[in-house]
Amino acid sequence: MKGEGKPLKLGSLEGDAAEAAGFRMMADAGVLPREMELKKAADALREQIAAAESAELRRVLMAELGQIEMRRAIESEARRKYMKHG
Incomplete structure (x- = not known):
């Protein structure tokens, strides 16, 4: 496995090692968790809101x-509950 035997680079997910490891495995597989897809969509919408010219838009x-x-x-x-009660 890529990086085997090396410490995990947790980045901004240092709070929960199991969560960080899960996200890291998904990232290595080229898969984004649904939460991250939604975060990207929310960030894009925030940019659109900032650039919107009309109050209605x-x-x-x-x-x-x-x-x-x-x-x-x-x-x-839901993910937190699943991880807690597995």
Whole structure:
């Protein structure tokens, strides 16, 4: 396995080693966790909101951002419960 016997580079996920290891394995496999896909989508929407010229467009984009953030929170909580109770 790539990097076998070497310490994991946890980066910004230093809080939970098991979580970081799981994310690292997924990254090595070229797969993004759904939470990360949602984070990227939320970041892109934030950029669109900042560039929006009309209040109506901002309102629509902010509603969409709220939905994405809610899905992200639900998926994150589900993963944490799964990891805790496995």
